[in-house]
Amino acid sequence: MREHKSTRGVAFTIILILLMAVFAFAQDELLLQEVETDEAPCVPKNLLTPWDSLANKPLNQDIRLLFNFGYEYYKNQSYKEALPYLWKVYLHDSTKYAKAAIRRIADIYYLQGNVDSTLIVCYRGLKQFPGMVRLHYYAGALQNRLGRFRCAIPHFEALVKKDSTNIDYLKTLAFLYFKNDDERAIKVQEKVVELQPDNIEENNRLAQFVAYFYGEGADLEYRKNTWKKQPDNLALALKYAQVAVKSGSYKEAIEPISKVIEKKPSKSAYLIRAEAYENLNENFKAIKDYMAILKLNPKDVDVMLRISVNYRLENEFAKSKYWINRALKAKPGYGLAYITLGELYEAAVPYCQEKLKRKKTEFEDKLVYKKAYEAYKKASKDPAFRSRALKKQEIIKAFIPNQEDLFMHKKDKIKSPCYEWIIK
Secondary structure, three states: OHHHHHHHHHHHHHHHHHHOOOOOOEOHHHOOOOOEOOOOEOOOOOOOOHHHHHHHOOOOOOHHHHHHHHHHHHHOOOHHHHHHHHHHHHHHOOOHHHHHHHHHHHHHHHHOOOHHHHHHHHHHHHHHOOOOHHHHHHHHHHHHHOOOHHHHHHHHHHHHHHOOOOHHHHHHHHHHHHHOOOOHHHHHHHHHHHHOOOOHHHHHHHHHHHHHHHOOOOOHHHHHHHHHHOOOOHHHHHHHHHHHHHOOOHHHHHHHHHHHHHHOOOHHHHHHHHHHHHHOOOHHHHHHHHHHHHHHOOOOHHHHHHHHHHHHHOOOHHHHHHHHHHHHHHOOOOHHHHHHHHHHHHHHHHHHHHHOOOOOOOHHHHHHHHHHHHHHHHHOOOHHHHHHHHHHHHHHHHHOOOHHHHHHOOOOOOOOHHHHHHHO
16 A cells, blocks of 8 residues: 555645645543654643642632632633632542533633643643543644644544544544544544535545545545535536546546536536547547537647547548648647657558558658658757657658668659558
């Protein structure tokens, strides 16, 4: 599974941009470990606060009464007045009142945006009460917000352990695993999809995770299933078709992209289907799609050249040449058109040799190769295709007539019926 590592940097960046809206959370047994990140350890090195001085002062009132005073202030959002009471309760109790007090203290600091104090309170409270959901949530959310996603992971693992059906916890944990390059992201995201099978966004995210960890094309089945749930969703159909073509599943691409074309025809959609048809050797169907593109834009020379290529693949050389000439008329001097012309001449030689039952290359065939050479020479005048054209010239040079050939066949020309389209 790691053989796709070289391509995963780009995939990670793309998926990360798409998912940055997600949060973060964790696991009890890993919680208090000093897990180092690039910025700081997860647990603050000093968990003491100025309120700790209250621990040495005797209580003048019942612990329950102190908590009730603190809770009333808390409930009325009088946080400054609430804190002394709640801290006294926490520092002098070790049971339910301490647990209730530390939760309210954490609430106050979190709501006030006091990050450092919130983290101190969370880690102190979790050391004493390791299963407190609210403290895990605050600690995980803040660690994730600070960019310390590895520190956030144990908290969201703990939250998922407490509530395995909470979509927000699961989504956040899946994304945190993804950021940590942990394949468990897939398993957690699968749980999200299981709980929300009709959520297209989450289905799509699962496919992205699968593609990232297992390589491009591995997400094909997920793309298919997502689209099948909403067959009228053109965006899902398009994505499924794109992935199918990229992964070489050309036949699978036909149905979804045809749905897109039926509802919303566009050049990009026709290009996808044409590519699929070409790879299925259904060249005439590809030509039909390219013709449809020309109806949208009659001056698209690259599409004209694709039509030419497909006619060439069907050995319809005259039609192939016609479309090259149309491209050159629309865009004189276009290097790609001349390269396509050269490739047409090259392809004609082995076809005609077989048709004429020739056992070796004759002078006439060399003259056709010479036409290919001349086409590549013209292509080299276009800076955008110069390098490609020069390489093709170099390769074919050995097949064109040499001085001896020209001397021995001074009057010979291209004349076989198979090459008739060249001389017309």
